[in-house]
Amino acid sequence: xxxxxxxxxNRFLSTVQxxxxxxxxxxxxxxxATIAEKIRDTLQSVPALAPYGEAIGLTVVVVVIxxxxxxxxxxxxxxxxxxxxERISMVMAKPMHQLSIIAGPLVKFLGASTDALLRVIGxxxxxxxxxxxxxxxxxxxxxxxxxxxxxxAGDSPKRPVA
Numbered sequence: 001x002x003x004x005x006x007x008x009x010n011r012f013l014s015t016v017q018x019x020x021x022x023x024x025x026x027x028x029x030x031x032x033a034t035i036a037e038k039i040r041d042t043l044q045s046v047p048a049l050a051p052y053g054e055a056i057g058l059t060v061v062v063v064v065i066x067x068x069x070x071x072x073x074x075x076x077x078x079x080x081x082x083x084x085x086e087r088i089s090m091v092m093a094k095p096m097h098q099l100s101i102i103a104g105p106l107v108k109f110l111g112a113s114t115d116a117l118l119r120v121i122g123x124x125x126x127x128x129x130x131x132x133x134x135x136x137x138x139x140x141x142x143x144x145x146x147x148x149x150x151x152x153a154g155d156s157p158k159r160p161v162a
Contacts, residue, residue: 001093010111015100018107024069031061086148 039057043049049056081088100107118125143149 001097004093004097010114011100011107012096014107014110014114015096015103017110018103019099020073023073024065027065027069028061031065032058036061 036054036057039060040053043053043056140149144151
């Protein structure tokens with residue numbers, strides 16, 4: 001499933017973006033509707049800040065949501081993914097696949113829109129494979145060397161593994 005998603009960048013990126021956008025919209029709606037109002041109401045008791053309570057509340061909510069969105073929604077997951085790409089890919093492939101099915105029409109619409117805009121601006125997709133044969137060989141050798149991959153009994157690699 002992970003390889004299938006990797007070979008369908010439009011589907012994968014659209015699915016990821018739908019998830020990120022939904023979380024951001026929900027956080028913004030909740031924060032704006034509840035937390036900002038509570039901050040505004042609290043600032044009403046401070047006469048010098050009372051006229052600015054709504055603006056201050058909204059600013060605080062935007063800054064806090066932006067911070068958490070960047071750290072929890074972008075930076076931490078990317079660092080985890082960079083440290084354990086194969087494991088994270090295997091763990092996340094099924095949920096991402098399921099989300100891409102659930103959001104199928106929207107995923108297709110976003111993918112088609114992206115393709116259309118890229119054609120309009122003259123972007124040409126690469127015709128070469130995203131992973132070369134040599135890169136696959138190197139990854140296989142590294143997997144064998146580290147013990148992640150194991151040769152079936154009786155088989156031996158054609159070239160010695162470094």
